[in-house]
Amino acid sequence: MKRFINKLFLSFGIVSLVLGATSCDDPEDIGKFEGPNFIALDKAAYSVAENSTDPLTIKIGVASTPVKEDVTVNYTLGGTAIVGEDYTVASTGSVVIPKGGNTAEIVITPLDNDVYEANKTVVVTITSTSADFPIGLSGNSEKTKRNFTTVTIVNEDCPLIAENFVGTYTALYEYAADPADGPYEHTTTVALDPEDETGLLISNFWGDGVTVKAKINGCSGAVTIPSQNYYVHPKYGQAKIQSVSTIASSSDIKTGNFKLSFAVTVAAGSFGNYTAKFTKQN
Known part of the structure; x- marks a missing residue:
């Protein structure tokens, strides 16, 4: 049975992850999904300063009761930022939602330099899961589906020569x-x-x-x-x-x-x- 939502709460143990909290005026922002489980990212966009000393944590969650076995979530990294030059990532290509859990994390750490350049982006896209869960909110527009997120690394250097x-x-x-x-x-x-x-x-x-x-x-x-x-x-x-x-x-x-x-x-x-x-x- 299809259920339509515009505020979808994924229960991750005690913590709730809000997906698709959107305006009621835009019909494209209303999501729908079928089945007991699906995988999605907790936010559509992030921002972090290039000189930040705190890593950025991106959460991936499953809309369900805790998973009964380890679930591997595969993802790709795109955007204009380069791994190893503009940022590092704790796990490349996949993360695991452990048995009995609801979330996994992708941890990105920006790398600072003294070069003035434009802001750069990291696009994280979920590609598949070992449990064959649906990815994102089906029926949603691309901007609200939450199958990918864009991280903007904000350059704090100044354009002085x-x-x-x-x-x-x-x-x-x-x-x-x-x-x-x-x-x-x-x-x-x-x-x-x-x-x-x-x-x-x-x-x-x-x-x-x-x-x-x-x-x-x-x-x-x-x-x-x-x-x-x-x-x-x-x-x-x-x-x-x-x-x-x-x-x-x-x-x-x-x-x-x-x-x-x-x-x-x-x-x-x-x-x-x-x-x-x-x-x-x-």
């Missing part, structure tokens, strides 16, 4: 508080900081021969100037410089151009905000 910021720049300075003080420009050079993988060295920063240390944020492309000693003023003493805000667009990451505002502070007070736009020379 630090070398894009290396070169000779034309620096244009403006001082909003005193329009008479500028605008003016000069040539400066930017190099990588050998002591900091996200650091830059901006030489001749203000046309005065002084080198300023800056940092780049790989995800936003923003360039900041951490607080640091700048120069010793003959009248006011030690001067410090630091960013007060940052302005950057995604295109800056590719061109290496950047814009920032900063202030100079001495014992007597602070001077700023100055705005500087750095445009790389061809």
